Amino acid sequence: MIEWRLRPEDVARIRFAFSPLMELVFSTVALRAPGEHSLHLPWVRATRPLVADLDLTEVFTLAPVHGWIADFISFTPSEPQPDIAGEFDRIRRTEAQQVITDIGDVAEVPEELADRIRADPEAATVRIVDTLQAYWDVALAQHWPSTLRLLEADVLWRSQRLAAGGLQALFDDLHETVTLDGDRLSVADPYDWSGELSGTGLTLVPLAMGWPWVRTMTGRLKPGYAGARYQPMIAYPVRGVATLWETTPPPPPDALAALIGRTRAGILITLAEPAATTALARRLRLTPGAISQHLSVLNASGLVSRTRVAGTVLYRRTTRGDALTE
Numbered sequence: 001m002i003e004w005r006l007r008p009e010d011v012a013r014i015r016f017a018f019s020p021l022m023e024l025v026f027s028t029v030a031l032r033a034p035g036e037h038s039l040h041l042p043w044v045r046a047t048r049p050l051v052a053d054l055d056l057t058e059v060f061t062l063a064p065v066h067g068w069i070a071d072f073i074s075f076t077p078s079e080p081q082p083d084i085a086g087e088f089d090r091i092r093r094t095e096a097q098q099v100i101t102d103i104g105d106v107a108e109v110p111e112e113l114a115d116r117i118r119a120d121p122e123a124a125t126v127r128i129v130d131t132l133q134a135y136w137d138v139a140l141a142q143h144w145p146s147t148l149r150l151l152e153a154d155v156l157w158r159s160q161r162l163a164a165g166g167l168q169a170l171f172d173d174l175h176e177t178v179t180l181d182g183d184r185l186s187v188a189d190p191y192d193w194s195g196e197l198s199g200t201g202l203t204l205v206p207l208a209m210g211w212p213w214v215r216t217m218t219g220r221l222k223p224g225y226a227g228a229r230y231q232p233m234i235a236y237p238v239r240g241v242a243t244l245w246e247t248t249p250p251p252p253p254d255a256l257a258a259l260i261g262r263t264r265a266g267i268l269i270t271l272a273e274p275a276a277t278t279a280l281a282r283r284l285r286l287t288p289g290a291i292s293q294h295l296s297v298l299n300a301s302g303l304v305s306r307t308r309v310a311g312t313v314l315y316r317r318t319t320r321g322d323a324l325t326e
Contacts (some may be wrong), residue, residue, distance in 0.1 A: 002216050003186040003194040004202070004232065011167060013201025016155045017077035020144060021087035022235060024136050025063050025074050027209040028056065031139075033065045039211055042245040043143070050138045058113060058124075059131050067107045068191075069215075072099055073128065076203050076217050076231035084136060084144075088129045096121035140209075146244065146279060147208050153274035153314055154206040154238045156307055174204075175214045175236045187234060193218050197232055206238040213237070240273035246283065256324060260303075264294050268325055271304060274316040 004010075030037035031051070034044045062070040072094045077087075099121040103109055117124040140147075162170040171180040177188035185202075200219055207215075219232035252265030259265075266284055277295065281288045295315055298304040303321035306313050317325070 001186055001192055001194075002189045002218060003184055004218075005194075005196045006183045006185055007197060007199055009199045010197040010201050013199070014167075014204065015080065015201065016158070016204050016206070017080045017082075018148065018151050019077040019082065019087065019205055019207075020084040020136075020140070021082075021091075021132075022074055022077075022205060022207060023144075023147060023209045024084070024132060024140055025069060026207060026215075027140060028059060028063050028135070029065050030209055032060065036065075037209075037211060039242050040209065040245070047139045051135060054131065054134055054138075056131065056135065058128060059135070061109055061113055062103065062106060062128070064107065068105045070102045070106050071217070071230060072102045072125075073132070074215070076233040077205060078231070088133060091129050091132075092125050094121075094125055099125060143244075146282075149276050149279050149314075150208055150238055150240055150244055150273070151206045153240065153316075156274050156314055156316070157239060158204075174234070177214050178234065178236070187214060187216050189216060195219075200232060203231055203233045205233055205235040207235045208238050208241050208244055210235055211237040211241045243273060253325075259324075263290075264298060267291070267294055267298065268303060268317060268321055271315060271317045271321070272325075274307075274314040276314055280315070
């Protein structure tokens with residue numbers, strides 16, 4: 001069990017962030033264990049042939065299917081929306097002793113590989129980043145825009161939960177393993193640790209490729225390394241992850257289609273999770289212009305609302321829209 005005691009200043013510093021690097025690292029887990037990450041099976045089938053020629057041995061070792069992943073390739077994002085190039089640069093700048101300490105946390109690292117990294121940590125980080133970059137280019141780069149829209153929709157949802165019901169509402173449905181009880185926030189975990197956040201705050205990271213598990217960064221000071229502590233983090237499964245690989249939405253009910261038209265009914269059904277115009281156009285196989293016209297009508301009718309998140313306009317069903325789709 002992981003347990004933090006929250007101070008008032010910690011509550012004020014709870015924030016959301018995205019991490020393409022964490023999506024990348026956890027996708028390597030889904031790639032090897034699709035049975036445990038079944039919603040990503042369409043991606044796994046399409047991606048395995050694309051990465052067949054890459055030597056991912058070192059990355060796979062540092063990111064095992066079960067157990068601790070090396071922190072220097074799965075760190076807490078330092079800004080709300082970092083780009084992958086910036087996160088790769090951060091890996092390259094990892095101090096040598098931190099690399100050595102972090103690989104000591106990973107179970108069953110072959111001694112030969114561990115010795116190779118310890119002998120020249122700087123060269124190891126460059127080598128690892130080069131491999132991660134090659135993997136990103138063929139496995140995830142094309143999917144990042146749609147993944148980012150899903151993450152933005154999740155943050156919009158949870159921000160509204162926080163505004164409506166406070167901290168308790170935010171954590172009530174974050175994940176079944178996460179519990180807030182007074183000033184104690186706990187996450188079910190094989191690793192036992194408890195402590196205070198001590199004013200550092202907590203970063204919440206929605207993850208698509210990490211589904212269905214929760215990952216944590218405790219913020220502990222690491223034995224054997226005197227550098228800065230890791231920023232505390234909970235990485236949790238994003239809402240609506242099942243829609244990420246869908247190519248077409250479910251057909252709208254006949255009665256709803258007869259009432260407002262099949263296309264507008266399809267848009268309402270698809271907006272079970274907030275989405276941008278381009279995402280709706282792709283899923284419904286219509287032009288963005290056509291989608292925009294229908295959204296304008298639905299918005300004027302009070303069936304959908306729109307919110308700007310990180311430069312993107314997201315549409316979502318209103319309570320009235322929800323009632324029509326039930």
